Amino acid sequence: MEIKVKLNGKWIVDNIDPDMLLLDFCRAHYCKSVKRGCETSNCGLCTVWLDGKPVLSCNVLAARADGHEVTTLEGLQEEAKEFGMFLAREGGEQCGFCNPGFIMNVLAMKRELDNPTDEEILEYLAGNLCRCSGYASHMRAIHKWLDSKKEAAQREDHIPENREKMLAHRLSKRTQKHW
Template identity: 35%
Template structure:
């Protein structure tokens, strides 16, 4: 069946099965490989994208359930994204880097909703984003740094 998707501001028509996960449409059909496959059961967060500005696990979202604009890591932009990316680099958050697109997408979404997150707010927002390298302390510190940078 033909599905029309708006991804990163561009409209695409894809002739794929209704039950194809959004992740595979993004990666295989559109060639946007920043969104990663991790677990396939929405537990690790590597596949996080936004649908209408809200984080979504694309590995378990069938293409037939997509109802709105999709944003991937390739198109994330704005002051929150800039602050997170700067803090990530300053804190040396990435190790292997595999989970980073999902981590960044979740962190940016948090800061768009909450400019002064507590440790608990961060833990709740980042819950389900697994980092194999266990940089959780640096991730939390980087989110606090990004929040402070957004205050000015």
């Protein structure tokens, strides 16, 4: 079947199998940043934007993108590089395999949430797995990056007495929320 997709700002017309996944479509069009880490929508490596919203491209048929706009890391070079530098400075980029999907979601979060709390950040990004970093460096990088974006903003959870409150909140609502 023929589809027309605006991939990273350029319209592409392609003849595809109806069961082709958006992940494979992106990779076939040289967006190699889109990675496959599982087949069960668990790892977040294949995150791209469909009309500006993050989706797992392993779970979306390419046909669904017909007439829509798809953005991958290749289409967000400047922004991605900026955040990537914060990540690298913390040593948090490590093997790098999860970074493209992770960064796509971080940039989407920035657009969607104003002054996110730590809890909101963790929940937004929970679906992006990383096996190297242990995640703590990701948080440091996100904090510093957000601070640089909005220096005056003082996030609530920077205040020490709120830590225990936050912890209680987390304990009450979850054990392992891996989606």
